[in-house]
Amino acid sequence: xxxxxxxxxxxxxxxxxxxxxxxxxxxxxxxxxxxxxxxxxxxxxxxxxxxxxxxxxxxxxxxxxxxxxxxxxxxxxxxxxxxxxxxxxxxxxxxxxxxxxxxxxxxxxxxxxxxxxxxxxxxxxxxxxxxxxxxxxxxxxxxxxxxxxxxxxxxxxxxxxxxxxxxxxxxxxxxxxxxxxxxxxxxxxxxxxxxxxxxxxxxxxxxxxxxxxxxxxxxxxxxxxxxxxxxxxxxxxxxxxxxxxxxxxxxxxxxxxxxxxxxxxxxxxxxxxxxxxxxxxxxxxxxxxxxxxxxxxxxxxxxxxxxxxxxxxxxxxxxxxx
Numbered sequence: 001x002x003x004x005x006x007x008x009x010x011x012x013x014x015x016x017x018x019x020x021x022x023x024x025x026x027x028x029x030x031x032x033x034x035x036x037x038x039x040x041x042x043x044x045x046x047x048x049x050x051x052x053x054x055x056x057x058x059x060x061x062x063x064x065x066x067x068x069x070x071x072x073x074x075x076x077x078x079x080x081x082x083x084x085x086x087x088x089x090x091x092x093x094x095x096x097x098x099x100x101x102x103x104x105x106x107x108x109x110x111x112x113x114x115x116x117x118x119x120x121x122x123x124x125x126x127x128x129x130x131x132x133x134x135x136x137x138x139x140x141x142x143x144x145x146x147x148x149x150x151x152x153x154x155x156x157x158x159x160x161x162x163x164x165x166x167x168x169x170x171x172x173x174x175x176x177x178x179x180x181x182x183x184x185x186x187x188x189x190x191x192x193x194x195x196x197x198x199x200x201x202x203x204x205x206x207x208x209x210x211x212x213x214x215x216x217x218x219x220x221x222x223x224x225x226x227x228x229x230x231x232x233x234x235x236x237x238x239x240x241x242x243x244x245x246x247x248x249x250x251x252x253x254x255x256x257x258x259x260x261x262x263x264x265x266x267x268x269x270x271x272x273x274x275x276x277x278x279x280x281x282x283x284x285x286x287x288x289x290x291x292x293x294x295x296x297x298x299x300x301x302x303x304x305x306x307x308x309x310x311x312x313x314x315x316x317x318x319x320x321x322x
Contacts, residue, residue: 048115055096071295080262104131132157174221179251233263
């Protein structure tokens with residue numbers, strides 16, 4: 001019987017220990033549940049930019065003379081978006097390129113693939129579709145044979161954008177005919193009717209996709225062509241010699257114009273991507289002034305030697321004894 005009493009004693013000790021451990025665990029769980037949880041830090045908004053030279057900031061630079069010194073800076077679209085809403089924390093990858101037009105079908109597919117690998121919260125494709133409608137190349141990369149081939153190439157651009165399920169902000173097709181003879185050749189310019197058909201197709205395509213927001217570049221360009229003004233982001237911008245909205249090529253936005261576009265995009269980022277307001281109120285003139293604050297002093301160039309400066313004469317040879 002001694003062995004039985006020993007077993008019962010051991011079992012009792014085990015049960016008591018288990019009960020004590022369970023009670024302690026329960027109290028710890030209750031304490032943990034009662035303790036207030038610390039708020040998780042907000043994650044930065046992951047933004048992928050895909051597009052052509054306007055998004056890449058082609059020629060978009062500010063240059064000022066200050067006290068006899070030159071200050072300058074260049075800006076891409078995503079730079080201006082950050083300046084439009086400094087309170088919004090953004091982590092970005094920028095696939096836009098000034099060389100997009102050389103092979104839009106290939107370059108567009110590559111940009112979309114790299115943007116997907118970034119796992120963005122949203123995609124800014126302001127001028128992504130532009131060279132799917134403009135240019136003198138067809139859908140297979142060969143020379144454009146007929147105007148209808150532009151529509152076939154345009155479909156390839158839409159197919160690339162359809163790969164995204166996150167919010168996509170895409171610009172429609174503006175009439176950039178004032179740039180013909182400057183930055184565009186006549187063969188790169190689509191017919192007015194073709195532009196209208198592409199925009200109708202984009203509207204139809206976007207209608208069934210809740211994640212797509214179309215930015216009306218065509219409407220903005222029409223206003224610019226009419227009176228050199230732009231109603232954007234709740235403000236009216238007026239083009240002037242000192243602060244133009246478009247560059248001299250009549251194709252790419254100047255800093256103030258890019259600031260306006262950036263404000264429109266920043267508004268969309270906050271609203272569609274469900275980001276808190278955080279005091280951010282994108283405003284073009286304010287964004288432009290913040291851009292001026294980014295200028296950096298350029299080191300002066302060393303003066304070049306005059307072309308007609310006399311060359312140093314060769315040293316005379318020492319005299320030798322006869």
